[in-house]
Amino acid sequence: MKLSVNTLLNETAKNPTGAVVVDGTLDTRHGPILYMEDVSVSFDGFKALNNLSLYIDDGELRCLIGPNGAGKTTLMDVITGKTRPDTGTVFFGQTIDLLSLDEPAIAQAGICRKFQKPSVFDALSVFENLELALKANKSTWKTLFFRLTGEQRDRIDEVLSTIGLLDSFSQRAGILSHGQKQWLEIGMLLMQEPKVMLVDEPIAGMTHQEIERTAELLLSLQGKHSIVVVEHDMAFVRSIARKVTVLHEGSVLTEGTMDEVQADPRVIQVYLGG
Ligand SMILES: Nc1ncnc2c1ncn2[C@@H]1O[C@H](COP(=O)(O)OP(=O)(O)OP(=O)(O)O)[C@@H](O)[C@H]1O
Ligand SMILES: [Mg+2]
Known part of the structure; x- marks a missing residue:
């Protein structure tokens, strides 16, 4: 059965565990955090997305x-x-209609994205990169007079520990390995305390060990954040996935556990191009 957003909203209104707005703040501890329904995108008549519907649960x-x-x-x-x-x-x-917001407002609302190419500042230390990510949240005049509070230092330490770079905090980012740079970039996103993280092909170019560490890192973030990972490496997907969505020609082909989707004849057909 396909639910419309309105149906979902009504269902949620009846459901006391659904996300609610408290004091003007979005409380998203329960229920879906992202709804996409019947979304289509055309480029010169070609449908890159074709009536796509996707629902991501909070913390998933x-x-x-x-x-x-x-x-x-x-x-x-x-x-x-x-x-x-x-x-x-x-x-x-x-409550938040993303189509009514521009890119900066969406980022501000708590949806962040990790691109493939790390954009850490090579000349700065690991710590300074995280500090900068914290400042990026502030308005210009606040940045000018910015001093780290104890709480903010603790937050940076916490993120350093999460991304496994506690021992490298004073190193220049430029000398980090490719994998470490990717983790630092994830750490920079974490400084903004995002609700949703979108991660496109995180393990490209990583060593086997770095791939394993990245799987652990992403698994440790679920629950606190909702994470959507796009990845071609099926062994990696299997190592982290609870639920997998298969996209084909701009629509959701099927969803389920890795075992379920890999056994689906339509998925096999699409991947083998039969
Ligand atoms: N700006 C654009 N202009 C024209 N066509 C585009 C544009 N962006 C994407 N497309 C086309 O839309 C389709 C979907 O592209 P998209 O990049 O979303 O695929 P993808 O699933 O991310 O693929 P990949 O696994 O290769 O990264 C492709 O056919 C692509 O050529
Ligand atoms: Mg792509």
Whole structure:
């Protein structure tokens, strides 16, 4: 059965555990955090997304797979406001219509994105990179007079520990390994305390050990954050996935556990191009 956003909203209104707005703040501890319904995106008549509907639960770690050109990156572009859909509904929690917000407002609301290429500042230390990410939240005049509070230092330490770079805090980011740079970038996103993290192909170019560490890192973030991971490496997806969504030609082909989707004849057909 397909639920419309309105149905979901009504259901949530009846459901006392659904997310609610308390003192103007979105409380998203329960229920879906992202709703996409009937979303279509065309590029010169070609439908990159075709009536796509997707629901991500709060705190969930969801893996998104699908062949090249299936629309995975376009889907992330729609959520972050980079690409506007021609039709459809995109909601963050029950109350925030993402199609009414621009890119900076969506980021400010708590949806962040990790791109493939790390954009850490090589000349700064690991700690300074995280400090800078904290400042990026502040308005310019506040940045000018910015001093770290004890609480903020604790927060940086906590993130350093999460990303496994506590011992490297004073190292220049430029001398970090490729994997460490990727983790630092994830740490910079964590400084903004995002509710949703979108991660496109996180393990490209990583060593086997770095891949394992990245799996642990992403698993440790679920619950506190909702994470959507796009990845082609099936062994990696299997190691982190609870629920997998398979995209094909701009729509959801199927969803389920890794075992379920890999046994689905339609998925086999799409991947083998039969
Ligand atoms: N700006 C654009 N202009 C024209 N066509 C585009 C644009 N962006 C994406 N497309 C097309 O839309 C389709 C979906 O692209 P998208 O990048 O979302 O796929 P993907 O699933 O991320 O693929 P990959 O696994 O290769 O990264 C592709 O056919 C692509 O060529
Ligand atoms: Mg892509």
